[in-house]
Amino acid sequence: MSAGSVAPESERNRVKITALKAMEIQGAGQTLVRVDTDAGVEGIGEAGAPGPVVRGNLKVMERLLLGEDPLAIDRLYNTMTSQMHTYRAHGPTVAGVDIALWDLAGKLLGRPVCDLLAGRYRDRVTIYHTPLEIPADPGDRAASRIGGISSGRSQKGTRPSSAAAPTSPGCPTGAAFRAIPPSCRIPSPRPCAPTR
């Protein structure tokens, strides 16, 4: 291994980044990011910003990333964060590219991403859902979403403490939260932002 790269020397500088793409998916203002290479392998990531914003960021990042070795993940991360505006308004896009680079590295090296990080720690992970998009009928919508995710789930889960639940009247997140069956565990319910 060498500093700034996830790959041994023999694997480095064999592949080049050729394009950066994006596409916003319905649901929560999330945008998929794709990093293409001249090896015909592509990496996929996710950015927490709308499609046009991510595309705008990527257009600027092309100056920094095109032609670079995608396996130099740390170096490229530092390039993205240090050679663009210090306020880092492009942070979500950096995250999307970073995730895509890890996906790409795993594909190029033939290994799962967890093995490239600290190694596989567990075989299964508990998933959770935060109601990012608050609809007009939060209760019904949240119930259907959570129901979809948790179908077949064990009934042994516990409801988080009431202190963690947003309870103020009229808080849509609170309504969504209350619609969730007590048996469905949510590790981290999203706090309700103050409303005016």
Next chain:
Amino acid sequence: MSNTLTQAMCADEVKIVDGQLAVPRRPGLGVTLIPEMLRHYRVEGEPYWD
């Protein structure tokens, strides 16, 4: 199998059982996106990968 957006857009390797996701063993993140589903679920007006 439950019908979530994630599962609709990804190939069969993404399996959620008892509220838990099996950590993929395939190279990379271990997720294969389905092109037709991406076209279907992209935000209106969004180009397909631009």
